Amino acid sequence: MCSMNSRERVLAHLEGRPVDRLPVMPITMQFAADLIGARYRDYANDHRVLVEGQMRVAEDFGFDYVNTMSDPAREAGDCGAVVEHFENSPAAMVEAQALLGDKTVLSRLKIPDPLGGGRMHNSLRAITLFQERLRGDKLIEGWVEGPCAEAADLRGINTLMLDFYDDPQFVRDLFEFCVAMALRFAREQVAAGVDMIGVGDAAASLVGPHINEEFVWPYEKKLVDGLHALGTRVRLHICGNTRFALANIGRLGCDVVDLDSLAPLAEARALMGPGQVLLGNVNPVVIVRNSRRDEVQTALAECHRHAGARYIVGAGCEIPRDTPPENVRAFAEYARSSSP
């Protein structure tokens, strides 16, 4: 087979065309910042640092893509939510001062301009810089928060969990706002040149099948369809145990379903059908960080066996910052040593 570059490999794999090896797309953020000796605060707030970190990881460890993700607070922060920025770890929402602590604020809340100089704009600048430096060699992935995760950021995650029962209409209105904001942000990312948008919907793993069916799935579907209408591809990642929702996730139509380690890949394959591209899902702490390189490779082989040919090599979630480099190299080594 002719040699292909990383971007061509991922795109061919997503389209079901032959590839020379499996694509490799684990999530790195803090690991990337540490690799270039950057403070995480700078990685998350200065697009040049993020680009440098992502490119170094991709080059040093043979990853096929770069991404713009750093923390879940970009969109909420631009909305005016209180965000705590730590010196060397990811920014986090301050729930006690949640922007929508008072529900009536939602009716007055405006979608911020992604080009308005905030942290969303910073992401867009990263995409532009990736374009200049990569010149089509690696796949560029942007990022938006999913409806449940973004709603949790704006309302407070504990309060949102009660809102599902206390005020269902408010939740629907809030999810509507979150999808509209994600699509507005995504439109600019597509214009800046991303090949794919990652959707992170972490809080969605906290609710059960009933709430997933009634609230989460319809808005995730609206988001995924909206992203496709923008002409981009979609990777969905939900931190935590999504075993109860695998069939629904399979009906979203995502180009890549990126599963955390608690969701069995074999079940996902059975429920989502043979065509769904699955990514993951080696336990990031117990295996990727705490085990030996050969154990990482064995775990990847197991994932590959369960997922079958429509598989992308990755961990269940972010590769932890203090993971031994040889364990991170194991991802690309596995991909090179096995055929899809």
Add this chain to the structure above:
Amino acid sequence: MIDMKPLYEAVLKGDAATARALTEQALASGMEPITVVKEFMVPAMDEVGRRFECNEYFVPELLLAARAMKAALELVRPLLVKSGVEPQGRVVVGTVRGDLHDIGKNLVAAMLEGGGFEVVDLGVNVTPEKFIEAVKAKNANIVALSALLTTTMPAMRATIEAFKAAGLRDQVKIFVGGAPITQKFADDIGADGYSENAPGAVTLAKVHAARAA
């Protein structure tokens, strides 16, 4: 004798108003406060925990039940204190320094409270010094540390070391939990216990309380 099964059901379903009203009725009818807690509220929260572990309940349902339990407990607690009834144990809970994530910690606090423990919730981003102050002030015998991030896991070790330095390590059992935490990590840092979920944390605390009794 009034029928209190509806109180059990109200807590289970997360109906705070009904739980509170039924508790008021029970106390007015002369039922002992400790009976309300032990016969109805604790069993209801035990069932909530069982359903959570079996994936019949998820986080919203658990928080809803905890809210109902708290609404009823607010009426009962002052009476228990007045009559000198001791809780199963006193637990100081908090998310460790540098970490603002609290939903797991909140689930543990709610389940412990529902299990008959007195809970002092210090919130998030809690320094070792604050944990120590709270243990001293409340004469607590259990400390429950939570962390969601791998980057804040070292703060658990630092907290345990601070208890050693303060000469309090032997007076408290220290339990740890959170998404990246493992039994091995708990062992490595010298914690007394680890649980992967909130009901498990209650079991750990109850085992400790039984041994201490």
